[in-house]
Each structure stands twice: as C-alpha cells, then as structure tokens.
C-alpha cells in the first residue's frame with residue numbers, strides 16, 4: 001500500500017517548481033537513489049503543470065503538497081496527483097480524498113487535531129511545522145496517547161537531524177525541502193545534488 005511503501009523509503013521529498021527545465025533532472029536524481037515519492041508544492045504557479053508532467057512520465061509517485069483548498073486538491077488530482085498533503089487539517093479536503101480513495105496526509109500538531117484525523121479513520125498524519133511544535137520530543141509525547149498513529153514530520157527537518165527522526169518507531173517517514181531542491185540542482189546542474197542525496201539516503205539503503 002501507499003503508506004507501507006512510504007514507510008519503507010523513509011523520505012518524502014518536498015519540491016517547489018519555479019522552472020520546468022529541471023523537473024526531469026529531479027525525477028532522475030530521485031529514481032537513481034531509489035526514491036519513488038515526490039510532493040510538488042502549490043507554492044508556485046507551475047505546480048499543476050509539473051504534477052501533470054510527472055504523472056505522465058510515470059517514473060515517480062507524484063503528489064501535491066501545500067494544498068489549502070478543496071479546489072486545489074481537485075485540480076491536483078485532475079492533473080494526476082496520487083496523494084495530497086495539507087499544511088493544516090481540512091475536513092473537506094480529507095472527506096474528498098477518502099471519497100476518491102486518495103491517500104491524504106493532513107497537517108496536525110495538537111492532540112485535538114490528531115483526534116479529528118482519527119475520527120476519519122486516518123492512521124498517518126503530517127506533523128508540521130515539526131521544529132516549532134516541539135520536534136522529536138513532541139512526537140515522543142504524542143505517541144503516548146496516540147501509539148496507533150504514525151507521524152510524518154516536516155518543517156525544519158534537515159541534514160543534521162533527520163536520522164533521529166527516521167529512527168523513531170512512531171515516525172513513518174520524514175519530509176522536507178532539504179532532501180532535493182530545485183535550487184540544489186540549478187547550482188550544480190545535477191551532479192552534486194545527486195551526490196548529496198546519495199549521502200542522505202545511504203544509511204537507509206537496502
């Protein structure tokens with residue numbers, strides 16, 4: 001299933017597209033490192049176009065992130081998004097995704113929000129912004145009452161702290177822009193972006 005696969009890969013790269021030029025490169029870099037997921041954020045005008053291209057090339061499992069309205073969720077799915085990530089909790093987006101059988105990662109930070117996610121039968125939530133809302137300590141505390149919930153922390157997860165997040169058993173996967181960014185690809189035209197991703201995933205490669 002979607003969540004089992006994400007759990008086995010550990011990484012959910014969050015990618016903001018400001019130029020279509022580097023998208024195929026990003027796709028290759030992820031593939032070469034045996035990563036299947038990419039979350040294209042609705043933080044740029046090119047999100048739908050990028051989702052469509054990635055969906056058509058079918059090399060990665062493409063989803064939409066920073067989805068803040070039902071219309072955006074629908075637009076993403078029409079363009080081929082296979083999963084939806086929201087920064088906060090939206091009843092109408094969650095309802096839509098469940099109806100359409102599309103995996104949804106809703107942003108939650110408080111026990112109330114997690115309980116709300118549970119009321120829809122969800123077992124995995126995004127924990128965002130992880131750094132501001134207590135980081136790993138918060139995940140550990142929340143995992144007391146919510147031992148049946150798995151978290152995907154994002155926001156301030158970075159090269160120096162991601163391993164301790166991944167190693168927590170209540171964390172399904174980690175997300176973030178540090179995994180692979182367009183900026184990193186542009187800066188060095190691909191090679192050292194690929195090298196640096198290889199170093200990141202090395203401890204968890206099969």
Ligand code: 3PG
Nearest residue numbers: 154155156157176177178
């Ligand atoms: C998100 O939307 O998940 C976060 O903005 C990712 O945060 P990061 O850029 O610190 O990884």
